[in-house]
Amino acid sequence: MISTVATKPFSDQKPGTSGLRKKVPVFQQENYAENFIQSIFDSLEGFQGKTLVVGGDGRYYNREVIQKVIKMAAANGFGKVMVGKGGILSTPAASHVIRKYKAFGGIILSASHNPGGPTEDFGIKYNIGNGGPAPEKITDAIFARSKVITSYRIVAADDLDLDNIGAFEVGGMQVQVIDPVSDYAELMEELFDFSAIRNLFGLGFRMVFDAMSAVTGPYAKEIIERRLRAPEGTVRNFTPLPDFGGHHPDPNLVHAKELYDEMMSGKDAPDFGAASDGDGDRNLIIGKGIFVTPSDSLAILAANAHLAPGYNGGIAGIARSMPTSAAADKVAEKLGIGIYETPTGWKFFGNLLDAGKVTICGEESAGTGSNHVREKDGLWAVLLWLNILAVRGESMQDIVSQHWATYGRNYYSRHDYEAVDADAANGLVDTLRAKLATLPGAKFGDLVVSAADDFAYHDPIDQSVSKSQGIRIFFEGGSRIVFRLSGTGTSGATLRVYIERYEPDANRHDLETQSALADLIAAAESIAEISSRTGRDAPTVIT
Ligand code: G16
Numbered sequence: 001m002i003s004t005v006a007t008k009p010f011s012d013q014k015p016g017t018s019g020l021r022k023k024v025p026v027f028q029q030e031n032y033a034e035n036f037i038q039s040i041f042d043s044l045e046g047f048q049g050k051t052l053v054v055g056g057d058g059r060y061y062n063r064e065v066i067q068k069v070i071k072m073a074a075a076n077g078f079g080k081v082m083v084g085k086g087g088i089l090s091t092p093a094a095s096h097v098i099r100k101y102k103a104f105g106g107i108i109l110s111a112s113h114n115p116g117g118p119t120e121d122f123g124i125k126y127n128i129g130n131g132g133p134a135p136e137k138i139t140d141a142i143f144a145r146s147k148v149i150t151s152y153r154i155v156a157a158d159d160l161d162l163d164n165i166g167a168f169e170v171g172g173m174q175v176q177v178i179d180p181v182s183d184y185a186e187l188m189e190e191l192f193d194f195s196a197i198r199n200l201f202g203l204g205f206r207m208v209f210d211a212m213s214a215v216t217g218p219y220a221k222e223i224i225e226r227r228l229r230a231p232e233g234t235v236r237n238f239t240p241l242p243d244f245g246g247h248h249p250d251p252n253l254v255h256a257k258e259l260y261d262e263m264m265s266g267k268d269a270p271d272f273g274a275a276s277d278g279d280g281d282r283n284l285i286i287g288k289g290i291f292v293t294p295s296d297s298l299a300i301l302a303a304n305a306h307l308a309p310g311y312n313g314g315i316a317g318i319a320r321s322m323p324t325s326a327a328a329d330k331v332a333e334k335l336g337i338g339i340y341e342t343p344t345g346w347k348f349f350g351n352l353l354d355a356g357k358v359t360i361c362g363e364e365s366a367g368t369g370s371n372h373v374r375e376k377d378g379l380w381a382v383l384l385w386l387n388i389l390a391v392r393g394e395s396m397q398d399i400v401s402q403h404w405a406t407y408g409r410n411y412y413s414r415h416d417y418e419a420v421d422a423d424a425a426n427g428l429v430d431t432l433r434a435k436l437a438t439l440p441g442a443k444f445g446d447l448v449v450s451a452a453d454d455f456a457y458h459d460p461i462d463q464s465v466s467k468s469q470g471i472r473i474f475f476e477g478g479s480r481i482v483f484r485l486s487g488t489g490t491s492g493a494t495l496r497v498y499i500e501r502y503e504p505d506a507n508r509h510d511l512e513t514q515s516a517l518a519d520l521i522a523a524a525e526s527i528a529e530i531s532s533r534t535g536r537d538a539p540t541v542i543t
Pocket of ligand 1: 017018111112113281282321344345346347363365367485486487488489496
């Protein structure tokens with residue numbers, strides 16, 4: 001039986017960089033999740049009788065919201081829901097399932113790398129039929145709808161048992177509970193040379209993969225240990241936990257510090273270390289004695305992708321988010337292919353991928369992916385690295401040094417000031433914006449500003465324009481500082497400062513990153529008055 005339940009709008013359901021992310025108690029308010037789910041359905045057209053894919057990263061409150069989505073999908077007229085067993089689907093696996101089964105779209109429950117638990121973070125996002133995050137015109141429509149919604153539709157039915165694979169029925173709608181891993185693992189076997197990687201492990205190559213007690217565990221166990229035959233124990237923290245074991249499932253140098261320390265521990269360190277985040281779309285790549293920044297990883301993967309079977313015909317183009325370093329631009333230039341600079345947010349790559357303009361995309365925020373799905377994909381990046389290592393037979397250190405020698409090195413770092421007062425953070429950005437016109441020609445130590453702007457993106461495919469996507473300050477000689485506020489935090493505001501210097505001289509490629517960027521870091525402080533405005537004298541996280 002379908003009920004129409006009266007509700008009142010919430011004013012705070014504006015999707016951010018990647019869907020709606022809030023603390024669990026916010027989502028637990030009466031009708032809060034239902035309002036947002038109904039607002040999604042009300043913003044879509046033509047889904048009657050079609051398939052919706054549903055899954056999440058297994059964090060606290062995942063199962064409860066999955067039951068709501070299923071019952072509301074039935075009441076709203078979907079013909080079928082496909083849901084991962086246990087309510088689990090990594091974000092890239094969900095993208096693949098949407099594409100493979102030609103679903104109308106999908107709802108992914110995740111707050112990515114943010115912590116989980118009864119008082120931590122939760123999130124809901126909608127992905128369209130190409131498997132990618134909904135573009136801004138849809139997220140804007142969802143927000144507009146959420147502000148005026150007066151009722152939602154739901155069927156009265158028992159909760160579905162999510163733990164048995166098979167076909168079921170809820171309120172007259174079919175529900176298929178699927179193995180969350182198998183379709184994705186098959187796709188990886190098509191893209192990469194599994195036998196070359198198996199040989200590499202057979203030669204004693206040692207790898208550590210930290211699944212951070214998050215969703216990638218079952219995928220990594222199946223692919224790395226079972227199909228690629230890496231020794232048992234290669235994949236660590238592989239059981240997804242609702243609170244990620246109390247940690248931040250964020251694969252960076254702060255939250256994956258144990259892995260980093262092990263990789264830096266000298267000659268007995270493993271050859272290759274990697275980690276993925278809460279929902280499996282981010283990656284951390286570390287070689288024996290060398291951390292590879294996400295921006296460098298994007299460039300190196302793009303330069304070597306042809307070594308993997310899925311890309312042996314070459315790549316069509318590369319896209320990177322604006323704050324990501326220009327290392328990939330050098331590769332695109334050499335390959336004679338297109339390079340596209342988009343705002344932060346994977347949704348901006350969708351049009352370029354669908355139009356065949358680009359094959360590989362990446363972001364400084366530990367995301368890399370390709371046209372195989374429409375999300376970034378942590379395990380994909382790890383497997384492409386393994387494929388390259390297997391074919392080249394060289395160490396990570398050698399591969400990275402040779403890359404810098406060929407293309408130059410883009411020293412790069414991101415300084416995050418997390419949970420700062422939102423008014424102070426907005427004031428800082430507004431002040432910067434107001435003084436943009438006066439900055440060219442200004443000197444900060446030896447640095448001279450050559451240009452400054454507020455990045456706006458003109459989508460070459462659908463001609464849409466996205467303004468105010470980050471303040472860029474360029475310096476003579478090619479260095480750059482970018483300031484922007486994160487769109488994924490759930491407490492106060494997070495100021496991100498992205499700092500980059502290009503160094504063509506191979507004799508100067510071994511500097512410590514923060515020292516190599518010291519004058520730019522000091523300039524960022526003078527230009528934006530970070531400490532006086534935020535009350536912080538140091539970043540919370542440096543990556
Ligand atoms: C999301 C988006 C990414 C973005 C990242 C950081 O990733 O999908 O495109 O780069 O957030 O965004 P922000 O700088 O606004 O916090 P994820 O892994 O959190 O879904």
